Amino acid sequence: MDDQELINIFRENRLKVTTQRLAICKFIVSRADHPSADQIYHALKTDYPTISLGTIYKTLGLLEELGLIQKLRFNESSIRYDPDMELHINMVCSKCGKIYDYKADNVKKMWDSIILDLGFKPKRQRIDIYYECDDCKEIES
Amino acid sequence: MDDQELINIFRENRLKVTTQRLAICKFIVSRADHPSADQIYHALKTDYPTISLGTIYKTLGLLEELGLIQKLRFNESSIRYDPDMELHINMVCSKCGKIYDYKADNVKKMWDSIILDLGFKPKRQRIDIYYECDDCKEIES
DNA sequence: GTAACTGCAAACGCTTTGCACTCCC
DNA sequence: GGGAGTGCAAAGCGTTTGCAGTTAC
Numbered sequence: 001m002d003d004q005e006l007i008n009i010f011r012e013n014r015l016k017v018t019t020q021r022l023a024i025c026k027f028i029v030s031r032a033d034h035p036s037a038d039q040i041y042h043a044l045k046t047d048y049p050t051i052s053l054g055t056i057y058k059t060l061g062l063l064e065e066l067g068l069i070q071k072l073r074f075n076e077s078s079i080r081y082d083p084d085m086e087l088h089i090n091m092v093c094s095k096c097g098k099i100y101d102y103k104a105d106n107v108k109k110m111w112d113s114i115i116l117d118l119g120f121k122p123k124r125q126r127i128d129i130y131y132e133c134d135d136c137k138e139i140e141s
Numbered sequence: 142m143d144d145q146e147l148i149n150i151f152r153e154n155r156l157k158v159t160t161q162r163l164a165i166c167k168f169i170v171s172r173a174d175h176p177s178a179d180q181i182y183h184a185l186k187t188d189y190p191t192i193s194l195g196t197i198y199k200t201l202g203l204l205e206e207l208g209l210i211q212k213l214r215f216n217e218s219s220i221r222y223d224p225d226m227e228l229h230i231n232m233v234c235s236k237c238g239k240i241y242d243y244k245a246d247n248v249k250k251m252w253d254s255i256i257l258d259l260g261f262k263p264k265r266q267r268i269d270i271y272y273e274c275d276d277c278k279e280i281e282s
Numbered sequence: 283g284t285a286a287c288t289g290c291a292a293a294c295g296c297t298t299t300g301c302a303c304t305c306c307c
Numbered sequence: 308g309g310g311a312g313t314g315c316a317a318a319g320c321g322t323t324t325g326c327a328g329t330t331a332c
Contacts, residue, residue: 126271131263156311191313194315
């Protein structure tokens with residue numbers, strides 16, 4: 001998603017296009033590891049020294065309302081923000097908390113057959129797999 | 142799970158068998174709707190007027206360590222406690238937050254084939270489906 | 283010009299922690 | 308009798324809220 005596309009979405013929803021908003025959106029959309037508000041804050045502080053956590057939370061809330069991202073709570077205390085709204089599996093390392101998305105045709109096929117059995121189309125779904133990532137395995141050995 | 146079974150588990154792990162602990166365990170194990178700590182607290186206060194939230198949190202933490210229950214964070218602020226450790230789908234009403242477990246052969250079959258594709262056995266998994274329950278639909282109409 | 287947005291700080295809500303008292307074993 | 312467990316209250320921590328000052332349009 002490029003700048004112009006984001007700007008259009010804002011304008012369509014009568015939201016003002018501010019430097020902070022653009023920066024936060026571009027950052028979250030570009031990341032596949034579902035950062036927390038605090039991680040976003042620290043990542044942007046260098047380029048935008050006056051940015052505040054409050055603004056980040058407000059912007060993330062907005063993006064969720066617009067249906068561009070979803071909030072995910074894992075077992076850690078903070079909320080993670082996921083810009084992928086399509087069907088996928090969240091691969092979560094139970095040691096370090098690292099997350100990446102797993103997307104495959106068979107997941108889609110399996111899911112369709114479950115939905116068929118259920119008898120209705122759910123609004124949304126969430127699939128997590130907890131495992132130990134390679135980095136954490138290495139540290140152990 | 143009956144009292145004796147729970148008592149045995151406690152003894153095996155060198156944990157003392159207290160009235161509160163038994164009550165909390167029996168309650169959570171008997172419920173399929175994944176209550177929060179506060180819901181457990183209010184449900185038990187009538188029969189055990191001196192019970193405290195602190196004890197409930199400590200006991201739930203213990204049960205998680207023993208592998209008897211799992212903590213689940215949904216998009217609401219509080220943690221829900223799920224006594225079902227086997228593969229199942231959490232059916233979550235996105236309006237009222239009500240939860241029940243959906244267990245079916247096809248889910249197991251689907252999951253096995255995804256695991257096969259992944260190439261390793263995950264430690265744990267979580268599958269949620271968000272929908273609108275009948276009660277909430279009725280209120281709307 | 284003005285309504286929306288930002289940044290700051292205070293408030294909030296759930297969970298965890300510390301400690302003196304109590305009770306199981 | 309001694310150590311683990313309970314209950315209470317305080318602390319902790321991520322998130323939300325309120326508000327005065329600022330900025331997009």
